[in-house]
Amino acid sequence: MSTSKATQLLASEVQTRGDLLRREGYLVRKQLGAKPPPCASMKDLLEKLDAGLTRFADTGLRDDELPVNTWHWTDNMPHSEEVLARLVSACVNQRSVQIQYVGMQRGDAGHWLRIVPLSLDKMGDQWRLAAQDLEKEGAVRTYVLARILAAEHDDQPIPRKFVRASPGDSQKREAVRLNPGLTDVQRRVLARELRIKDGYVTLPARCWHEFMIRFADGQRSDNIAWPPLLSS
Template sequence: MLELLEQTPFSFAQTGLKVPDELRIAGFKIRQANPFDPQVAGTLLHATIRGVQLDLMYVGLRYGEAARWRSVMPLSFDTFQGQWRLRAHDLESADFPVKSFVVSRMLDAQVSMNKKPKGLRLESGEIPVRRYRAKLNPRMTADQRLVIGRELGLNAKGEALISDSAFFHFKKTYMKSHLEGEESLVWPLVVELERMT
């Protein structure tokens, strides 16, 4: 039932509940991003559907980085926590790895006039899901380990499936934060994450 309630809007026929008369639900996004340029979005959609190379005016987050043109081969879109990303081969990196490019960080997008690089083997654009073993904070009580294991979706071996698109968010949420050093809390919840597959 909770999974159905998360998928708002839902109907009375699906749940048998009148919201908000019978059940109040509060849900908030951490942030609401400003809409991105519709012309850029149109170019991204066109290039991804047609399988054509793109040049992106993109702002990365490395220290001191300014906007610059990046050449990519789009594969698919990904949305996570309200953030749209373009999954694409980075044509400027050796072996053309698949990377995520955040759409709101794109200042411009143009269909490229360059030819596809030789040796480029297109991937499907599917987001890999990998198995990780999580080592929980040893300061936790047995009850805390039980409920945090449930929250994180850990199996009996302490393993969870985490998609590549959610990995950074998982680490940021459960392993690193401003709460470190707060002695009254058991933090971080996860002290080590080992990739199994």
């Protein structure tokens, strides 16, 4: 951008946002006591960073001003782009598809399922496919994308009585107790971090089980081969 163009843009912004900005010679400064708009708040900044929006155009901060690192524990892609393309196509066109999926049940070597994809869900660092299992009366399940080995077009008709579920998820609200061994300060910061309101946590229903395993004393089934890694 040329210097003259940038100067024109700054002048226009000062004129438009006189409640927020003021000119001091060649400089543009914030008005004393002015509150930044929501789009310039620290909450908005963190939400953008959390969504992976780290460019200067998104944050207004250069890499040398605010270095941002994102670490991924997992590779979320299915075993080929063709698999993902078929899943996306089935979801967009509201059609059924057959997938070969490897679950974490002991001895699972991959099995085929007939499903109707509903949505892509991101849970923590992991992408999943929410879908209805046609072999289990349309029950809604979630499937980790990286564990889908194959996807094939499904030529079988969807049952007449099939009712497509909502792509969203119902909210589950349950009472929780903080560990009595926590200090008062620990209790305060964790209550805020885990969004505990008046002793309750509210989450989408399909997130609840793993939330309890990660932060509470929820138990996995003995039939699940977990954890996958063992310390040496």
